[in-house]
Amino acid sequence: MTDTHSWNSQLYDTKMSFVSAFGKGILDWLQAKPGESVLDIGCGTGDLSHELASxxxxxxxxxFSEEMIDAARKKYPHLPFYVADAHTYRTTETFDAVFSNAALHWMKQPEKVAESIWIALRPGGRFIAEFGGAGNVETVIEKIRIVLSSAGIDASERMPWYFPSIGTYSTILEHQxxxxxxxxxxxxxxxLPDGENGILHWLNxxxxxxxxxxSAGEKKAAYRDIAEELKPHLFHDGSWVIDYKRIRVAAVKPFEKEIS
Structure with missing residues (x-):
């Protein structure tokens, strides 16, 4: 996550619960076994960590968010949750697997994150992740740019996300x-849930x-203008449908080769 973004854990759980719900699909790729240790990067309020424990x-x-970790600890007090930046995360423990859902696109130095994952994994351990890929929410970003440009703001300079192609991201992992x-x-x-208000919750x-x-008033006006720009493209039959594009990736940290 970035330090320019604040998180409302209650809004996340009540209005954006689809994030964790879709994440259950990537758990099928992980195939966690009883007793395996798994590091959940960008765990949010802990729902998928709870699924892994089950x-x-x-x-x-x-x-990275203290508020998210506080919420996770309250929901699942029997599980370990820590505030940490995946760019610099280091631990003396090694894990059988590293898992991440809907988080890596907030981490704009992917090479550093790949190094942290590598260090956290035991040899033979696996890395499984899903996150936003090239073209993710492209229509939304375009309309945000249009609305903010009228206020003299260059949205490109405030872009909080990293949406790579599978070739780019695979190359980063292979270089590691x-x-x-x-x-x-x-x-x-x-x-999105909540009918016409869905896009407002998502933007927030x-x-x-x-x-x-x-100001709060300026944000509200900007959200309204963005919604009007988006409506012909993403509002269908009474609900908003966001143009997500996702990457799923599976990788293994090889065992060290013996030198003969």
Whole structure:
């Protein structure tokens, strides 16, 4: 996560719960086994760590947001959660697997994150992740740019996300030493809850870096203008459908080769 974004854990759990719900699909890729130790990077309020624990795994959750970690500890007090930056995360423990859902696109120095994951994994351990890929929320970003430009703001300078192609991200992992076993980029049109207000909740939950320095009234007006720009494209049959594109990737940290 970035330090320019503040998180409302209650809004996240009540209005953006689809994030964790979709994340259950990537758990099928992880195939966590009873007793396995799993590091959950960008764990949010802990729902998927809880799912891992229910499978018999031993999860440890980290997130950059203190508010998210506070919420996770309250919801699941029996599980370990820590405030940490994945760019610089170091631990003496090594994990059987590292897992991440809907978080890596907030981390704009992916090479550093790949190094942290590498160090956290035991040899033979696996890395499984899903996050925003090239073209993710492209329509939303375009309309944010249009609205903010009228206020003299260059949205590109405030872009909080990193949305790579599968080739770019696979190359980063391979340079770190990983063997990439599978990588996919796919469309996931995602309906938002709460009818016409859905896009307002989404902008409020995920887009605060674009609106830094604005008053509450200015943000409200900007959200309304963005919604009007987006409506012909993303509002269908009474609900908003966001143009998500996701990367799924699986990689393995190889065992060290013996020198003969």
């Amino acid at each position: 499978m018999g795994a031993k999860p440890t959750g980290i997130d 030493g990983f063997s990439v076993t599978c990588a996919q980029l796919f469309d996931r049109p995602t309906p 939950a995920f887009c605060s870096p674009f609106f830094t320095g604005m």
